[in-house]
Amino acid sequence: MADDNKVIIPIGPQHPSLDEPASFTVTLSGERVDNVVIGIGYNHRGLEKACESRTYVQDLYIVERVCGICSHSHTSAFCMGVEQLAGVTVPDRAEYIRAIVAELERLHSHLLWLGVAGHEIGFDTLFMYTWRDREKVLDLLAAIGGNRINYSVNTFGGVRRDLDESIFAKITATLNELEKQINYYLELAQTELTLKARLSGIGCLSKEDALKFGATGPVLRAAGVAQDIRTAEPYGAYKNFEVNVITHTAADVFGRTAVRILEMLESIRIIRHCIKEMPEGAILAKVPRRIPEGEVIVRMEAPRGENIHYIRSNGTDKPDRIRVRAPSEANWHGMQHMLKGEYLADVPISIAAIDPCYSCTDRAITVNSDGTRKVTDWQSIRKYGIDWYKKRGLDMADIRLERGV
Amino acid sequence: MDLIRKASQWASGKSPWILHFNAGACNGCDIEVVDCVTPRYDLERFGVVKQGSPRHADVLICTGAVTLQTRDRLKQIYEQMPEPKRVIAVGTCACTGGVFDGCYCVTGGIDTVIPVDVYVPGCAVRPDEIISAVERALSLKTDGEGDKK
Numbered sequence: 001m002a003d004d005n006k007v008i009i010p011i012g013p014q015h016p017s018l019d020e021p022a023s024f025t026v027t028l029s030g031e032r033v034d035n036v037v038i039g040i041g042y043n044h045r046g047l048e049k050a051c052e053s054r055t056y057v058q059d060l061y062i063v064e065r066v067c068g069i070c071s072h073s074h075t076s077a078f079c080m081g082v083e084q085l086a087g088v089t090v091p092d093r094a095e096y097i098r099a100i101v102a103e104l105e106r107l108h109s110h111l112l113w114l115g116v117a118g119h120e121i122g123f124d125t126l127f128m129y130t131w132r133d134r135e136k137v138l139d140l141l142a143a144i145g146g147n148r149i150n151y152s153v154n155t156f157g158g159v160r161r162d163l164d165e166s167i168f169a170k171i172t173a174t175l176n177e178l179e180k181q182i183n184y185y186l187e188l189a190q191t192e193l194t195l196k197a198r199l200s201g202i203g204c205l206s207k208e209d210a211l212k213f214g215a216t217g218p219v220l221r222a223a224g225v226a227q228d229i230r231t232a233e234p235y236g237a238y239k240n241f242e243v244n245v246i247t248h249t250a251a252d253v254f255g256r257t258a259v260r261i262l263e264m265l266e267s268i269r270i271i272r273h274c275i276k277e278m279p280e281g282a283i284l285a286k287v288p289r290r291i292p293e294g295e296v297i298v299r300m301e302a303p304r305g306e307n308i309h310y311i312r313s314n315g316t317d318k319p320d321r322i323r324v325r326a327p328s329e330a331n332w333h334g335m336q337h338m339l340k341g342e343y344l345a346d347v348p349i350s351i352a353a354i355d356p357c358y359s360c361t362d363r364a365i366t367v368n369s370d371g372t373r374k375v376t377d378w379q380s381i382r383k384y385g386i387d388w389y390k391k392r393g394l395d396m397a398d399i400r401l402e403r404g405v
Numbered sequence: 406m407d408l409i410r411k412a413s414q415w416a417s418g419k420s421p422w423i424l425h426f427n428a429g430a431c432n433g434c435d436i437e438v439v440d441c442v443t444p445r446y447d448l449e450r451f452g453v454v455k456q457g458s459p460r461h462a463d464v465l466i467c468t469g470a471v472t473l474q475t476r477d478r479l480k481q482i483y484e485q486m487p488e489p490k491r492v493i494a495v496g497t498c499a500c501t502g503g504v505f506d507g508c509y510c511v512t513g514g515i516d517t518v519i520p521v522d523v524y525v526p527g528c529a530v531r532p533d534e535i536i537s538a539v540e541r542a543l544s545l546k547t548d549g550e551g552d553k554k
Contacts (some may be wrong), residue, residue: 021475042474043429046510062504068433068529112436115443131443149433149529200428379457 036339051322072105073302075154077309081298087290089334092156092279099237100274101153103267108137109303111186113355122386123396134179136174158284168275186261199254202207203338203350213334217305222248222255229301289317345388420452424462430469433529434496448531459485467515468499470505483519491542493523514545522551
């Protein structure tokens, strides 16, 4: 107990549902959140420094492991930077293959998020449904790159593997199944009143605040700002076709859910378009081992938002400096503002709604953890939230999903 | 004492509870650990339940090269677990430190902090391999019978 009848609840850093370590110290007055101190940095591995002592080709391997979910986004940004420095033009076919993999990654990342969000509000059926569908996307990624996660499709100057007609047929067939599923989730989000009541009006970040705190990706687009690097500063294959930017006006967790579901449908459209328009030709251009002196900043749209890589080269085969600004890092800044004045019961889903990724974020943040306090685990705070809403008549178990889907 | 140990070993073999801890992984292996409880792999059909508290866990599934920030926490979690306890290092990073070995913020594999029974290399490890590792960890009769590095 602190002064003025305020209760301080430390949560984490070990919790089962987010799968990554982070700690939150929530100060409550009554049931409302007064303040939140976010402790991240548990996942800091020092990989920017590791990149500086290795060659570019070795770095590609490390950069892929910035984050296991958006691994393709990080290598794409890194490759684009090195290619720009080396003055290499990537063949069109390689750009289209990169775009296909990037959109498949967006599909699997958003399906994953939808499941985690369902889990946080006690709607575990949705979790099981979306993760089952996600397996289909992982099968495709495994067929393309040979691995379910960290598929290492990218290499400097293009891609490592070519796609043939049999894989295109496989992708098309899977997309047809997925489209049906995602449309069903969209209908569920729009018509299911329990879901809407649970997600609306929490984790609000208005348009002004989202811009002020520098939010990116679905968090920013759910606040009504049509910002997407694929259209704002087109790169690769996105120069050749239009991408519809999905926005929503709700600016809360419900808005973010809607934006992510609609973005999945847009991704399906883009993949179909890429397969139809797939150019013929080489998939790899030759890139010199020594990269000419210079520096470059690359922006690209990862599933979670704008991903920025900075590369400085000193003319050798090793980079001088690499900086990764992952999208989750930008979204953390608004979190404190988002949670202030919320009920404690809404904290788990509000945190989950920015789709936080700690392995991406934890670049160079120092956290002091004394490790002696009594700590509440995430599971109990999640359960508290679910029960709190059950008492108020919002029980996710009331939602009946269709059997056949 | 021996009898209690035998009894608890018999019981935990029927329905082991697993605890997952990310000691600084890239999220790849962690997602695959969660994948194990989803419909395609469904660890729960073997009675395996993924849950939150170390005090209820029989098997600790660890991912990632141990960072300086998580090192003490990992030790704490291991100490809180009741006997008999088994530790599985999932992923190349967890086995040896992998690609992050030698980074200034990384101590190396899980076995630099706590004893490990089963090593599962891979980047990222597939859910099938995690399931087989859990099965293998439970079949171990005594400490020190597991994988040798």
